[in-house]
Amino acid sequence: MIFQDYFQYFDIWDAIESGLYYAIVGFYFLIFAYFLLMRFRTSKKYYWLYFSLLFLFLAAGRVFFIVYYFYAPELEGTMSGLELVGLMMTLYRFATFFTWMGIACLMGVFVTLILPPHAENGTSETGLKKFLRKKNVKITLKICLIVIPIIVGILALVLSDALFMDPDLKDNYGLSIQLITVFGYPAGRFVLNIILLPLMVLVIPFLFVYLALKTFGVLRRSYALNAIGFFIYFSGRAAQGLLETFGFPHVRAILPPLLILLSLLIIVIANNYEQLR
Numbered sequence: 001m002i003f004q005d006y007f008q009y010f011d012i013w014d015a016i017e018s019g020l021y022y023a024i025v026g027f028y029f030l031i032f033a034y035f036l037l038m039r040f041r042t043s044k045k046y047y048w049l050y051f052s053l054l055f056l057f058l059a060a061g062r063v064f065f066i067v068y069y070f071y072a073p074e075l076e077g078t079m080s081g082l083e084l085v086g087l088m089m090t091l092y093r094f095a096t097f098f099t100w101m102g103i104a105c106l107m108g109v110f111v112t113l114i115l116p117p118h119a120e121n122g123t124s125e126t127g128l129k130k131f132l133r134k135k136n137v138k139i140t141l142k143i144c145l146i147v148i149p150i151i152v153g154i155l156a157l158v159l160s161d162a163l164f165m166d167p168d169l170k171d172n173y174g175l176s177i178q179l180i181t182v183f184g185y186p187a188g189r190f191v192l193n194i195i196l197l198p199l200m201v202l203v204i205p206f207l208f209v210y211l212a213l214k215t216f217g218v219l220r221r222s223y224a225l226n227a228i229g230f231f232i233y234f235s236g237r238a239a240q241g242l243l244e245t246f247g248f249p250h251v252r253a254i255l256p257p258l259l260i261l262l263s264l265l266i267i268v269i270a271n272n273y274e275q276l277r
Helices: 012-043 046-075 081-114 127-132 135-158 167-172 187-201 203-214 217-246 249-270
Strands: none
Touching (some): 012 046, 046 081, 081 135, 081 203, 135 187, 187 203, 187 217
């Protein structure tokens, strides 16, 4: 078969999947440059700065994931199993770290939308809305929502391999490490991917839906398309994990990256309105 003379595990479906993720990384960099140079540079709004840095960090994380999944296993035989696993876990840690730095930027987008810096206290506001408009409360809430993902990313760098290592990785290389798992899934990954990640990211598309319902015209179209784009993006990420867990390697190689590419296209269209500068 093709690739067999050069690779141990890399096959045609890996080539297709990795190629699609290369396209995604390139798209990430283009979106980063567009939002930074065309939006933030002209408007000086932190919303666009957070939006641009989001895609820069996602690109960095995806590069580490590409090496982790597709190329690091090919080094088997050139180093000991312990060294190879150590390299792969380092790649996974940095990929997770940069992903959570992206989530920190996503939280920056979130707090900018719900607590805009130019908003003033309204005399008619009462209850929770009035409390959130207080300057000290706004600053504290913004700092907390942005710092929490950063702390999670740092913990992913420093916590034990026993919390994050894939059991298949341990078995394939005969390591004696005692893994900490939840339902057979690494406990650290379970907390990050099943608990914390949905809590942090699912608020974004629902926030855009809420804003679309409260606005009109260009803003409504922009917010609605952003909501659709982020729903599709997170669906693609979720499909990637589910298909990896339950098999279907051919579908996994094509469907998730295509969904992510579609979502990025929709997000670019959603934010390509001159009135939003």
